[in-house]
Amino acid sequence: MVECTGAGQELGRSGVEPGGPVRVGKGAVWALGLLAAATGALESVVAPTLPLLQRELSMSPAQGAMLSIAMLVTGALVTPVAGSLGDRYGGKRVMLRLMTVVAAGGLVSSLAPNPAVLLLGQVLEGAMVGAMPLSFVLVRRHLSTGESQVAIGVVSGLFVGGGMLGTLIAGPLAEGLSRHWMFAVPTCVIVVATLCVHRLMPDDPPTGSTARIDWPGLALLSGVLLTLMLGLSMAPEIGGRPLVLGALAVLLALLVTGWVLVERRSASPMVDPDLVARPAVWRSYVVTFAVCVGTSASMYLVPQLFAVSGDGYGFAAGATDIGRYLLPAAVAGAVSGPLGGIAARRFGSHAVVATGIGVMTATLAAMACVHTEV
Numbered sequence: 001m002v003e004c005t006g007a008g009q010e011l012g013r014s015g016v017e018p019g020g021p022v023r024v025g026k027g028a029v030w031a032l033g034l035l036a037a038a039t040g041a042l043e044s045v046v047a048p049t050l051p052l053l054q055r056e057l058s059m060s061p062a063q064g065a066m067l068s069i070a071m072l073v074t075g076a077l078v079t080p081v082a083g084s085l086g087d088r089y090g091g092k093r094v095m096l097r098l099m100t101v102v103a104a105g106g107l108v109s110s111l112a113p114n115p116a117v118l119l120l121g122q123v124l125e126g127a128m129v130g131a132m133p134l135s136f137v138l139v140r141r142h143l144s145t146g147e148s149q150v151a152i153g154v155v156s157g158l159f160v161g162g163g164m165l166g167t168l169i170a171g172p173l174a175e176g177l178s179r180h181w182m183f184a185v186p187t188c189v190i191v192v193a194t195l196c197v198h199r200l201m202p203d204d205p206p207t208g209s210t211a212r213i214d215w216p217g218l219a220l221l222s223g224v225l226l227t228l229m230l231g232l233s234m235a236p237e238i239g240g241r242p243l244v245l246g247a248l249a250v251l252l253a254l255l256v257t258g259w260v261l262v263e264r265r266s267a268s269p270m271v272d273p274d275l276v277a278r279p280a281v282w283r284s285y286v287v288t289f290a291v292c293v294g295t296s297a298s299m300y301l302v303p304q305l306f307a308v309s310g311d312g313y314g315f316a317a318g319a320t321d322i323g324r325y326l327l328p329a330a331v332a333g334a335v336s337g338p339l340g341g342i343a344a345r346r347f348g349s350h351a352v353v354a355t356g357i358g359v360m361t362a363t364l365a366a367m368a369c370v371h372t373e374v
Contacts, residue, residue: 028142028200029151032135033158035099035193039128040162042106042186043071044330045170046122047299048323049182051307052174059115066229068300070119073225074126077218080270082130084213090204091134091141092197098131099194106187110180121183132159141204160334162186167330171320217270220259227252291357298364302326305371313371325374 046053046067054064078098086094105124112118139151166186173182231248263269276282306322308314317325336356344352 037162038189041166044166070122075129078130110183
């Protein structure tokens with residue numbers, strides 16, 4: 001990210017530093033904030049309504065699990081490419097195109113007649129994971145350091161706030177109108193906000209980066225993730241089909257091996273194997289992977305617990321109630337970010353990570369043992 005220097009009084013009046021980037025006004029920052037809020041809302045509508053979607057679209061548990069992680073899979077592929085393309089063609093240009101893909105995904109999700117089309121919409125929506133960091137690059141390029149920190153805080157806060165709002169409104173929209181509207185409403189706001197950003201945010205010049213994009217590595221990593229998702233979709237019956245299980249295992253091994261070989265030979269790899277081999281790096285990857293698996297599993301299973309009606313467990317909750325039950329988790333996530341940063345400066349990152357994992361583990365264990373009351 002490019003750090004911008006402070007601006008003097010003349011810059012404040014003229015708005016342009018001679019030979020430097022064009023400064024942006026509050027309108028452009030708030031347009032980015034509106035876009036972040038709408039994106040956060042669209043990202044969060046699936047979790048509280050997942051049981052409703054499974055019921056209305058006759059989705060299997062495996063399909064529901066795939067739906068809950070589809071955006072994350074796309075984000076893992078888009079994010080490194082978005083950064084490189086932003087350096088080469090300009091952050092605004094790339095971000096607007098990615099948000100066009102997100103809006104298309106929201107439209108597909110809102111019109112989806114079956115699980116396959118809805119999954120496609122969620123895959124397209126995952127482009128938001130690569131688009132949002134580019135908004136931070138834009139404000140850093142057009143504002144002074146102090147102003148950019150405030151702007152990034154506003155955009156980040158509105159994204160989190162949008163996520164909370166999406167958690168709350170998804171149920172009422174799906175139950176009061178239809179499941180189509182819970183995707184359509186934030187998508188419409190995304191379209192309006194994207195047009196505002198296009199009009200109010202000045203173009204940022206490319207940095208002249210000549211780094212090549214690792215397309216072969218991206219293609220192989222996509223194959224790895226698609227194979228894993230295919231295995232997940234076939235999980236209920238794959239145990240009785242040993243040949244299919246063996247074929248998927250062989251395919252996955254070939255793709256992973258090919259990806260590692262390509263990354264070792266690439267001039268600009270997506271993931272540097274030598275860097276990953278360092279103990280501090282691969283250990284952090286292992287911890288992050290474990291935390292994400294636990295978080296993703298709970299994001300899928302907890303709404304099921306709220307929705308199901310069983311003997312001694314479950315609450316037969318509708319989508320609106322599930323949204324209210326999930327809201328404390330969204331609030332805790334919003335608060336833990338800045339608190340974690342403060343604690344890391346005082347106690348060290350290891351202590352913060354260990355504490356977070358301990359709290360999450362204890363919470364999930366408690367939910368497994370004590371689940372008779374909301």
